[in-house]
Amino acid sequence: GSNNEPPTPRTMTLDLTMINRQHTANRKPKPRSEDRAIIITSSEGSPSKGGKYNKERSLKKTNRIHLTILLFFCACFLYIMLFLVMGLRSPAEVHTENRLQEEMKFPDGWEEYSYNDIRDHFHCKARSKDNEKSLPSMEDWHLMRKTFTEVVDNKKQWDDPVPPTLGYSLNKGIPAPPPYYPEASPGKGRGLFASRDIKKGELVHDGTHSDVIFPDAIAWRRFVFSLPREMACDSTDWHWMQKLKEGGKYFMLAGLNISSLMNSGGKEFGPGRLPNALPESSTSGKFYATRDIEKSEEILTDYDMYYTNWKEVGL
Secondary structure, eight states, rough: OOTTTTOHHHHHHHHHHHHHHHHHHHHHOOOOOOTTTOEOOTTTTEEEEEEHEEEHHHHHHHHHHHHHHHHHHHHHHHHHHHHHHHOOOOOHHHHHHHHHHHHHOOOTTTOOOOOOHHHHHHHHHHHHOOTOOOOOOHHHHHHHHHHHHHHTTTTOOOOSSSSSSOOOSBBBBOOOOOOOEEEEEEEEEEEEEEOOOOOTTTEEEGGGGTEEESHHHHHHHHHHHHHHHHHHHHHHHHEEEEEEEETTEEEEOOOOGGGGGGOOOOGGGGGGGOOOEEEEEEETEEESSSOOOTTTOOOOEOOOGSSOOOGGOOO
């Protein structure tokens, strides 16, 4: 029990533990590696966040941009090499080849076929006399429009909100169809009928912004020969030739919507079959009611308002 007794092992262990704890408490923690990456010594010698870190970030960003540009040019180079080495073609070349392959199915000398030659080729006389034909479906109109875009005018836009089964927008900017609807009557054929009462002098049909124009006879032949037989025959019945202005040349025109179903009237068609909607002139596509037309009454025009001589358009 005297003060000069040597320390016991337990006492030595406690002393060492206290010394270690004191040493640990006085020691400053070392900064982590990620902390050291963003701490630099300022001009006064004190650590601060600053320019070096921003420069590193800017350098990394620049490297990423350079890498992206390099990858882009590499991709372009590979794309060009694929075209050259593997013989790949552009969409325009594929379209042209498909059209040429389709034309190979046309009859020999199709470029010289007259209007009557085409009707004979498709045996259209029976089709024209068939009064049991059904109304064209949405798919039918879409096929005709798709064909027109592919073989006649690849810039044509079909953006009218009124579907072709209802006609088109009679007035631009107003999605309302003309005042008629299509109907197929067994034994009587297909026609257009007034969807409401129409007053004399009222605009009934306006083809000036709904009809399509074929630039020449070759374009029209190519269109017709690209269609199934029944559609081709219907096209020869529906399409007409017309001058667009006085003294101008004749073109082939078509309405790729139900306006094509408008029938012609006249004394030769029997009583009650006189025209009630006529174009304002032989160069116009605007049809006006020549008298009051009652709801559900058939809309009739006069095909002879447009001069017909197929040779004038190269057919």
